[in-house]
Amino acid sequence: MTTQTDPQSKLAAYSNPERLVSTQWLAEHLGADNLVVLESNEDVLLYDTGHIPGALKLDWHLDLNDQLSRDYVDGERFAQVMGERGIGRDTTVVIYGDKSNWWATYAMWVMSLFGHEDVRILDGGRAKWVAEGRDLTTDVPTVTPVDYPVIERDDRTIRAFKQDVLEHLGQPMVDVRSPGEFSGELLSIPDYPQEGAMRGGHIPGAKSVPWGRAANEDGTFKSREELEEIYLGEQGLQPSDDVVAYCRIGERSSHTWFVLTHLLGFERVRNYDGSWTEWGNSVGVPVER
């Protein structure tokens, strides 16, 4: 690691403590060499209302999704997105965002598809930084673009496609959506537009562990002990398990992917980004209610 890690004791208990930083750590390291801070939100304008000084906007849809086919950007576009933000292959990137870091962990997951090594999440995200009364600015930093190599996206290690999920049936799977979506009463997040799927329910055999159970009220991640109690104790998952996580479009399951992979040290967790908007619309796939 090029940038030192946050030695906070809560973080030290996690499997990969270098993947998380506290607001205090970030405040002390703003402006450090080879550190780039990115804000990734559900609301595309939120960054423009005020952001952490020096932070740059990374929009999940406009920057990380291909604008034509339902997929992520390719290596060339990814290199452009990173390079224009001054991010090189060895840059330490800290990501934070709204909604308890849904889109921050989503952005980390996409960066991990391209094997960017040093990506960290700000524990508590945007809400905690704001709640602590820390500095915000509307100044958008001027960036000197750098060259980011064109890397081929790895879709086999932490990403699952529909066919992978079909082959995975009967093995550990975590549905991180709300209980209403899991049971099939709702087709989307409560209070969100109820559209996007022809069928309600869940993938047969999936365990219902809503993403929010891994988060505290202030948006920070629960302690390792609390997380183990949920995923290992209550759900009976093992760090050696091959696990697939899904939600509606893959953002909330990125949060759980992060928890299982980096906080609890699971060896193989794949995010099924097609999630319910693909499964619930697919012809001939099994659905359980």
Place this chain on the structure above:
Amino acid sequence: MATQFTASTRTDDLPEAMAELAGEFHALEQKDRLQLLLELANDLPDLPERYDGRLGEMEKVDECQSPVFLAVEVDPDPERTVHLFISAAPEAPTTRGFAGILHESLDGLSAEEVLGVPDEAPYRFGLAEAVSPLRMRGMVGMLGRIKRQVRARTTLDERQ
């Protein structure tokens, strides 16, 4: 499923204030369009006191990604002047900006003018590329609900 609308620069079938605002957006580059949207978000008027603590009685716009509440009043004057009251959280500036566009464009118009606004009008501001088309459906939903409320209030009165 939401109807798919195509972006357009046509403004001659929009009410004057809406056409002007659409023209302002089109005159700007993408990133400046976001700044204008943010200004409109900031300019969205607060709810008048009579709506304080009465969000439950307002119509909730389910198409938006974050809670938006809407109330429509129609005056008994000959024009049937329409007044819009919209509440959206500061943490959801895009949604507030959409509400701001509709408020700026439609508040104070006659019921007939509001009902004459094309359903795809939200795609006339050049915003789909700036915020992604996916996020536009919130504004389409808001406009649809405004028109429905205006229609309900005016046709109800005619029957009386």
